[in-house]
Amino acid sequence: MAVMDRLRRVAATAPVAVSVALGHGADAVLADLRADARVDVTASPRHATVLVVAGHVPAAAVAALGRVHDQVPAPRATVVVDGDPARLDLPAATATTRAALVDELVRVHAAVVTGQRHDSPVGPADNPVDWQGIGPHGQGGEGMMGGVPWGRPMAMPPTVGRDGLALDRLALVVGPFLAVLPPMLEVEVGLQGDVLEEVELRTVPPDPHAPTPPPTPVDSGLVALAELLALVGLGALATTAARLARTPDRRVEDVAALRRRIDRPWGLRLGTDDLDRLDLPGVAPDPTDRWRDWLASAASTAVGDAHHAPEPVATDEVAAQLVGMEVGHAVLTLATLRPQLAASAVAPAVSS
Amino acid sequence: MTGELAAPHPVLGAVVVLGVLLVGTAIVTTADAVVADRVARRGLDLRASLVRPWRRIALSLVRPQPATERPDWGLWVLAPAAYVGMAAMAVSVLPLGTDWAVADVRTGIVVLGSAEVLAMVAVYLHGWAPNSPLSLVGAYRFVAAGLSFLLLSMFVLIAAALPAESMSLGRIVASQQEGAWNVLRQPLGLPLFLVVALSVSLHGPLDMADGTDLATGTVAESSGPARLAWEFGRRAMLTAYALATAVVFLAGPAGPVLPGWAWLAVKTVAVAVVLVWCGHRLGRIGIQRYVRIAWTVLLPLSFLHLAISGVAALA
Amino acid sequence: MTGLAVDIAFWTFAVAAAWFGWRVFRTDSMVRATFCLLASFLNVGAIMVLLLAEYLGVAMFFMMSVEMVVMAIFMVAFMMNPAGLNPMEMVHQPRAAIAVGIGAAVGLGVVAVVADLPPAALLDEAGTIRALGNELMGASMLLMEVVGVTLVATMVGAVVLSSASGRYGSADTGSVPPLLDPDDPDSRPDLVSADGEGDAHAGHGGHGGHGGHG
Numbered sequence: 001m002a003v004m005d006r007l008r009r010v011a012a013t014a015p016v017a018v019s020v021a022l023g024h025g026a027d028a029v030l031a032d033l034r035a036d037a038r039v040d041v042t043a044s045p046r047h048a049t050v051l052v053v054a055g056h057v058p059a060a061a062v063a064a065l066g067r068v069h070d071q072v073p074a075p076r077a078t079v080v081v082d083g084d085p086a087r088l089d090l091p092a093a094t095a096t097t098r099a100a101l102v103d104e105l106v107r108v109h110a111a112v113v114t115g116q117r118h119d120s121p122v123g124p125a126d127n128p129v130d131w132q133g134i135g136p137h138g139q140g141g142e143g144m145m146g147g148v149p150w151g152r153p154m155a156m157p158p159t160v161g162r163d164g165l166a167l168d169r170l171a172l173v174v175g176p177f178l179a180v181l182p183p184m185l186e187v188e189v190g191l192q193g194d195v196l197e198e199v200e201l202r203t204v205p206p207d208p209h210a211p212t213p214p215p216t217p218v219d220s221g222l223v224a225l226a227e228l229l230a231l232v233g234l235g236a237l238a239t240t241a242a243r244l245a246r247t248p249d250r251r252v253e254d255v256a257a258l259r260r261r262i263d264r265p266w267g268l269r270l271g272t273d274d275l276d277r278l279d280l281p282g283v284a285p286d287p288t289d290r291w292r293d294w295l296a297s298a299a300s301t302a303v304g305d306a307h308h309a310p311e312p313v314a315t316d317e318v319a320a321q322l323v324g325m326e327v328g329h330a331v332l333t334l335a336t337l338r339p340q341l342a343a344s345a346v347a348p349a350v351s352s
Numbered sequence: 353m354t355g356e357l358a359a360p361h362p363v364l365g366a367v368v369v370l371g372v373l374l375v376g377t378a379i380v381t382t383a384d385a386v387v388a389d390r391v392a393r394r395g396l397d398l399r400a401s402l403v404r405p406w407r408r409i410a411l412s413l414v415r416p417q418p419a420t421e422r423p424d425w426g427l428w429v430l431a432p433a434a435y436v437g438m439a440a441m442a443v444s445v446l447p448l449g450t451d452w453a454v455a456d457v458r459t460g461i462v463v464l465g466s467a468e469v470l471a472m473v474a475v476y477l478h479g480w481a482p483n484s485p486l487s488l489v490g491a492y493r494f495v496a497a498g499l500s501f502l503l504l505s506m507f508v509l510i511a512a513a514l515p516a517e518s519m520s521l522g523r524i525v526a527s528q529q530e531g532a533w534n535v536l537r538q539p540l541g542l543p544l545f546l547v548v549a550l551s552v553s554l555h556g557p558l559d560m561a562d563g564t565d566l567a568t569g570t571v572a573e574s575s576g577p578a579r580l581a582w583e584f585g586r587r588a589m590l591t592a593y594a595l596a597t598a599v600v601f602l603a604g605p606a607g608p609v610l611p612g613w614a615w616l617a618v619k620t621v622a623v624a625v626v627l628v629w630c631g632h633r634l635g636r637i638g639i640q641r642y643v644r645i646a647w648t649v650l651l652p653l654s655f656l657h658l659a660i661s662g663v664a665a666l667a
Numbered sequence: 668m669t670g671l672a673v674d675i676a677f678w679t680f681a682v683a684a685a686w687f688g689w690r691v692f693r694t695d696s697m698v699r700a701t702f703c704l705l706a707s708f709l710n711v712g713a714i715m716v717l718l719l720a721e722y723l724g725v726a727m728f729f730m731m732s733v734e735m736v737v738m739a740i741f742m743v744a745f746m747m748n749p750a751g752l753n754p755m756e757m758v759h760q761p762r763a764a765i766a767v768g769i770g771a772a773v774g775l776g777v778v779a780v781v782a783d784l785p786p787a788a789l790l791d792e793a794g795t796i797r798a799l800g801n802e803l804m805g806a807s808m809l810l811m812e813v814v815g816v817t818l819v820a821t822m823v824g825a826v827v828l829s830s831a832s833g834r835y836g837s838a839d840t841g842s843v844p845p846l847l848d849p850d851d852p853d854s855r856p857d858l859v860s861a862d863g864e865g866d867a868h869a870g871h872g873g874h875g876g877h878g879g880h881g
Contacts, residue, residue: 004414011414014407037394040408043564044572046418047579049411073418073575113414172485180567194489194639231565232635233556236391262635270557271635327489328565329638424699462725469732473705476736480698495740502733 012110015040016102019048021068022183024206024346025213026055027223027245029081029098034226034242036102041230043179045071049112050105053088054081055183058207061176062089066122068177075118077108092119176204180231180331182338184345196330199322201315203345219245219301220310221294224338228291229262231335232271237262244298252302259295275333278321282311283340290336312344313337357447357456357522365454369440372448376591377584379621381405383628391632412583415576423573424481431478432578435471435585442467442592447522450605450612460521461509464596468505468552471589472498475554475561478582479570490569493639494561497551500646505548507654508541511661512600521599528603535601537664540657542601544650549593549627554586556631562586563636594624677717684710692758697742700757705735 016039020030033039033052042048051072057065066089069078078085078093081101085093096104111117175186190198222245229238240261244254262268268291275287284290301307318337322330334341359365382402389401444454445463457463472495479491512534513519516527528534535542550558562569571582598604598619605612637645687707691700708731715724758764791797803811848854 007410008414010407010410014411015404017411037389037400037404044567046573046575047568049415071418073416113411170485178567180565191485191489194492229635233559233564234632234635235564236388236632239392239394266634268635270637274638274641326638326640327486328493328563329640331565332638424696427699427702457721459722459725462722462729466725466728466732469729469736473702473732473736476739477698477702492740495736499733499737 012113016105016109017049019045019051021053021177023055023057027220028218029054031218031223031242031245048072051078061204070121070123075112077112182341194327199319201319221297228335250302252299255299287336310339310343313340358452369443373588377587380587383625412580417576417578420482423483427477428481431474432581432585434474438467438471439588439592446599456522461519482573484573486566486572487570490561490566497560501551507658508544511658514665525604529606533603553589557634595620597623680710680713701739
């Protein structure tokens, strides 16, 4: 076992694989983690060692947070930034502040990898697979249709399709902590292959008496840009954008330099130019223009202009525009609406 | 059933193929880390760039693989193995030195094509086996991409076989030494084949199966050694197709002074670094745009390429 | 390879091909059945390579892999059970199928054992193969080419006709779904309530569990 011990010691020095569960107003923490070379922000909780909970998590999302927690493979640990672990039903979690976060992560990660720390699961120990054994083939229901098993892709859409069959669509709920979606957004879809046939978007609003968060110290547009870059596979450029987002006195030349590197047909535009145009009030129809607006806003605040808070969008209008899109297109489209959707999560817009 | 090049003993051949894949993967991993830090402008600490990927590998080795609900364990474990196996099959038919290959079969380019198709099967099963929706979408998506790039690959390889008058990769190298390198003789072929290389190895702008927009798609439910095996497969496949690009378009082992294998290594690493660099500067293309461009632009281009190459071969 | 190695390889591939062929009907998932069939074909392809029909063998890998992947996608797409992981029966009319299978196996076996097959390759003295080649690639070449182009045009046409987006916008603009009951004009699926009869256990599949995915 000497080999394993040695391996663990090396593994403890690896970048901390972190899955980030974002509540309301957590952009600063996200930018810190993306910008730091000691941390790898993962797209799936399965790839993480440590779960970071940042921002205000409403009571309505605590159960979902527990499920994400249990998806981080054991041994695992959780670090809550500027929050109360007990309120989140994560009693074993470590509480820390934003300033001390990365140092704390490195410590916790080393403890997990060397076997000194292991947070137990918060959900039921075994999958509540109550469908198993029911029906003639043990498939959980009548005939070949099955029932509604736990967590299983099943062809049971809530409505009948246009051919009168309720067979081939995959009904699915993702969020509110899915790393590829804007924070506090829950998406219910009916999928045919990888095309969205039905979409419903729900935001999880903050608790009624939650303290008003202080104004965020980072540029939310650049954080959104970093997330978008990560989504099209440009993780290295995402760290640059995140670093720029958290620089307090940004120079306008740095913003221009970032723009020169990504605003080219073979750069970020390779991923966003082809997304469907949107018809939403207060939103640029062209997907590429939406992230150009973030850069323009970052450049104008760098020369001292006031920052304009994004206007919320009506989630049902966004959902209507997503119907018929491919999953990846829909994810990228939502990412280009990140500031607006974050605003609607706090203060929902009324559809026009 | 063999072509002209000498073949080592099968056991030695297997060792050589595995060695090529391991060394190639190590080089690709290192290049990836260095290029990523350069693109991120993380300062000039080369040592940190070189050490970080190995520490990540150590971390993967000590992490467990959690179960999803009712996965197909057999296929989940077999898929990375099959994918690596297809990279190995591709390497085995490529000339690795001036006068030898592990198996220079007469049907070399068909074997190369079969490796691509079976890699598509491996990727599909890798996405299907965990019983998880985002993985499955990644699998579907890769099949859509696969059916598009397989035809490209076929036409480009057939065009390369025309001047050689043989489907053996040994003969294709020999014909380039007699005439001009294919990169000059068939200028459309190289960019088209690089599209195939990036697609089949799930890299960069053409990574249709494991994109971050699907929370890493087929690999979203994998952790620990299982994930490491899949990442090894992707990089081994990139190595195999960088090697194939060097052989088919850059005359593989041909070159002055240095021994053949050294020239081949230099050309392969150059191609691999270009592919890795693309991955850090080019955004991932959407699947619909990918399929549309593949069928309406690249496929007609490959027809044209085949026609030009055919006329040139007759002339 | 030496004779013994070839024999061992042949029997390994032969047994594997038969075993995977049997698994096609014993597994409980369409995707697994499809890829068992592929594994069976791959083993047959390997036997062809052993028999020095190298191109045919490798082409078998190539063709069958694409075919099986497309088949898996279409089976999963056009039938229920999207991921193909729900257990289901893989056979229809098993008695008749068993009878036909045994009959075919016995028939082919008898032919293989009884027939007086030549032990070595025969010289084509009558020139039959050459004549066949000339016929296909000579006088009938034009016909073959025309058929080939017609097939491609048909496929392109089918794709264009089934495309969701047309020259004048979305192809299903203004279309209505077909009636479920031909005699009842009120039975259009978009008019029938989703909570109607026969839909008792319609719930939101995957509800909850994959909420946890993010």
